[in-house]
Amino acid sequence: MSSAAHLDMSIGENSPHLDIQNLKTEIFGPLSLRLAKGECVSIRGKSGAGKSIFLRAIVDLDPNEGHIVLDGVERASIPAYDWRRKIALLPAESGWWADQVGEHFEQAEKAREFFENLGLPSDVLSWQVRRLSTGEKQRLAIARALSFEPEILLLDEPTAALDPQATEFVEEIMRQQLTSGASIILVTHDAGQAKRMASRSFLLEKHSLVEDKGEKLI
Amino acid sequence: MNSYITLSYFDVALASVFIILNGVISIAFKLGLAKKLLFVSLRMVAQLLLVGLLLNWIFALSSPWLTGLVALAMGLFAGREIRARQERRLTGIWGYSIGTGAMMFSGILVAIVALTTQIQPDPWWSPRFALPLFGMILGNTMTGVALALDTLAMTVDRERVAIEARLLLGMTRWQAMRPFVQQSLRSGFMPIINAMAAMGIVSLPGMMTGQILSGVDPQEAVKYQVLIMLLIGGATGLGVIGATLASTFRLTDNRHRLRLDMMTLK
Numbered sequence: 001m002s003s004a005a006h007l008d009m010s011i012g013e014n015s016p017h018l019d020i021q022n023l024k025t026e027i028f029g030p031l032s033l034r035l036a037k038g039e040c041v042s043i044r045g046k047s048g049a050g051k052s053i054f055l056r057a058i059v060d061l062d063p064n065e066g067h068i069v070l071d072g073v074e075r076a077s078i079p080a081y082d083w084r085r086k087i088a089l090l091p092a093e094s095g096w097w098a099d100q101v102g103e104h105f106e107q108a109e110k111a112r113e114f115f116e117n118l119g120l121p122s123d124v125l126s127w128q129v130r131r132l133s134t135g136e137k138q139r140l141a142i143a144r145a146l147s148f149e150p151e152i153l154l155l156d157e158p159t160a161a162l163d164p165q166a167t168e169f170v171e172e173i174m175r176q177q178l179t180s181g182a183s184i185i186l187v188t189h190d191a192g193q194a195k196r197m198a199s200r201s202f203l204l205e206k207h208s209l210v211e212d213k214g215e216k217l218i
Numbered sequence: 219m220n221s222y223i224t225l226s227y228f229d230v231a232l233a234s235v236f237i238i239l240n241g242v243i244s245i246a247f248k249l250g251l252a253k254k255l256l257f258v259s260l261r262m263v264a265q266l267l268l269v270g271l272l273l274n275w276i277f278a279l280s281s282p283w284l285t286g287l288v289a290l291a292m293g294l295f296a297g298r299e300i301r302a303r304q305e306r307r308l309t310g311i312w313g314y315s316i317g318t319g320a321m322m323f324s325g326i327l328v329a330i331v332a333l334t335t336q337i338q339p340d341p342w343w344s345p346r347f348a349l350p351l352f353g354m355i356l357g358n359t360m361t362g363v364a365l366a367l368d369t370l371a372m373t374v375d376r377e378r379v380a381i382e383a384r385l386l387l388g389m390t391r392w393q394a395m396r397p398f399v400q401q402s403l404r405s406g407f408m409p410i411i412n413a414m415a416a417m418g419i420v421s422l423p424g425m426m427t428g429q430i431l432s433g434v435d436p437q438e439a440v441k442y443q444v445l446i447m448l449l450i451g452g453a454t455g456l457g458v459i460g461a462t463l464a465s466t467f468r469l470t471d472n473r474h475r476l477r478l479d480m481m482t483l484k
Contacts, residue, residue, distance in 0.1 A: 060473050061382060080474040085388035095383025097397055106387070141383075148388060 015072070017183045018087075018152050020058065023066035027053050030066060031209050033185075033202075035152070040174065040184040042194035044212070045204035051187045052092065054204060055154040058185075059089045070151065088150035092157045094141035096129045104129075104144060111147035117176075118143060119169050134161040142170060146177070153177060153184045159193065171197060221433040234259070276345045285345040289352050293322040296360040303364040306371040306481050308468055313482065316464045317367055321359045324456035329355055332449050351446070354425065358410060358450045359457040366406025366458045370465055371481060373398045381476050391470035399466055406458035410451050417447060 017037040022030035028050035035041060045051050057064040060080045068075040075083055096104060102125035105111050115122055118139040132140070138161050145153070155174075159167040174184060174197060188194055194201045201212040237259055244251040276284055297318025307313035329352045333339065339347040374381065377398055384394035417423060425446060429439035471477050 059386065061385065061475055063471075063473075063475070079390075081385070081388045081390050084386055089386050091379070091382070091386070093379050095380040095386075097377065097380040097384065144387065 016069075017071060019067075019069040021067040021069075023054070023057055023064060023068065025050075025053060025057050025062055025064045028204070028206060029057075029064075030207075031204075033209055035183045035185065037183060038178050038181050039200075040178055040186055040198045042186045042188055042198035042201045043204050043209070044187075044189060044191070044194060044201065049204045049206070051204050052156050055089050055091075055156055055185065055187060058154060059084050059087050061089070085148055086150055087152040087154065088145040088148065089154040090141060090145050090156060090158055092160065094137045096137070099128060099130070101125050101127045101129055101132070101140060104140075105147065107147035110149070111143045114143040114146055114173065117169060117173055119166055135163065135166055138162060139166060139170070142173065146173070151182055153182055154187075155184060156187045157189065158186070159188075159190070167193075273345075273349070276349070280345060282341070282343050285343050285348055288345070288349060289326070292349075292353060292356055293318065293325065296321060296356050300360055300364040300367065304368045304371060306375060306483075307367070308465060308480055309482055312465075312468055312480070316468065317363050317461050320460035320464060321356065321363050321457045324453045324460060325352060325355045325359050327456070328449050328453040332445070336445060351449075354446060355450055355453045358413075359454045361409050362406040362454040362458045363461045365408065366402045366462050367465055369405040370398070370402035370462055370469075373401055374469055374476070375478065375481070378476065378478060385474055385476065389474075391474045391476075392466075394474070394476075395466050395470065399462055402462050403458060406462065407455065410454045414447060414451060417443075423447070 016034040017039070018033075018035040020031070020033045022032055024030040031054065033041070043051055043054070053062065056062045057066075058068060060075065060083060070083075070086055073086075098104060102108060105125065108125060112122070112125075115124060120136070120139055120143070124136075124140065129137075138158070142158065153174075158174075159170050162170065171193070174186075178184060184197070186194070186197055202209040203212050237255060241252040241255055243249070244255065272288075276288060297314060300317035300321065301307060301314050304313070304317075308316060329348065332351065333342045333348055337347055337351070342348075374395075381394050381398065385391070413421075423443055423446075426436075426439045426443040429442060430436055469477055469480055
């Protein structure tokens with residue numbers, strides 16, 4: 001795993017916040033990646049390269065092999081639902097199961113704190129889900145994920161459905177999360193966003209994560 | 219008050235007049251139903267004649283082993299029917315065994331308890347009582363289980379994104395699946411709930427009608443019908459719950475993932 005070897009150096013001697021070792025599914029891998037506390041890395045790659053599957057594998061949503069350690073806690077040592085409270089995956093398509101928005105929020109008070117910064121009205125919890133636009137759903141899904149105060153955020157094209165202003169809101173929230181000590185893996189096809197948000201950028205190829213030193217960024 | 223009227227074969231043949239009339243109408247208006255009607259009518263006659271002969275023989279032999287064997291065969295056929303009614307089902311042996319197993323377990327349990335504590339024929343497994351009772355229980359449980367499993371497979375497939383969103387928010391597989399399991403249970407219970415609600419008002423059930431026609435006092439027939447409906451309701455419920463929960467277990471895994479790969483493709 002040559003990619004893992006040079007990542008060690010870029011993080012230095014500090015123990016990583018998230019340490020992904022030889023993660024492997026039928027589609028990709030083995031891949032290794034280390035995240036420092038408060039760091040954002042971006043991942044780009046052709047569609048079908050397995051970026052979404054990589055994120056799903058980290059939260060154990062698909063069968064996979066490999067070790068992942070979060071702040072000294074081995075993934076296999078705790079139940080998957082506890083792991084997913086610590087590491088939140090925000091899929092490209094958000095999921096809704098009830099009629100009213102509020103029914104999807106267990107931590108409604110906490111979620112409300114994010115509404116203003118996401119450009120959502122304060123009464124949005126009483127809205128009907130079927131009336132929401134894709135962009136509103138996406139921003140609500142971000143607030144819902146953040147309401148559980150995860151340590152790691154895995155964001156799969158979080159702003160693909162958003163207009164420039166909403167994108168600005170979401171990027172600002174990401175910065176706040178990083179400042180407060182969360183770490184982010186950001187899957188995006190937007191090179192500009194990768195450059196704005198991430199301290200390191202990677203290209204996902206079938207068997208490796210290749211660090212993108214900037215020459216390919218627009 | 220035995221006023222049973224024996225039917226002659228001519229009486230039976232005469233009853234086909236209206237079916238034949240349907241056939242004639244179908245041919246006249248080119249509705250394309252005549253062949254199908256003719257075929258299923260003949261098939262039904264053949265099936266029932268065979269069953270009549272078979273029951274005669276089984277009752278005459280009165281063997282517990284044979285009775286058990288016939289009950290088992292009924293269960294396996296009903297299981298095949300459950301499997302056939304599902305558009306998407308679990309892969310491998312599970313597609314057959316979960317529905318069949320849950321239906322057989324609850325059907326046999328309820329039938330045995332009813333025979334040994336309530337109806338109490340002598341001997342308790344007497345085929346004249348055991349087989350019709352088991353058949354009625356099995357038929358209804360089969361319908362319920364088939365509906366519940368079909369709904370579960372359809373719902374899980376359609377709501378994949380929602381179920382995974384729930385898992386991603388830190389729910390266990392049972393919490394994440396709960397609304398969709400409830401939906402499947404509701405649809406499995408629907409026929410028996412409807413049947414019980416309409417009982418006696420909209421419909422006079424076949425068994426009770428049959429007893430009344432063969433000269434049994436209506437109040438006695440009602441007692442039997444109530445007993446049967448309660449047994450059927452109980453067995454259907456147990457079968458539906460068992461099959462739905464077992465399938466839910468199979469469609470998820472111990473790392474709380476939704477495993478649609480455990481289901482066949484459309």
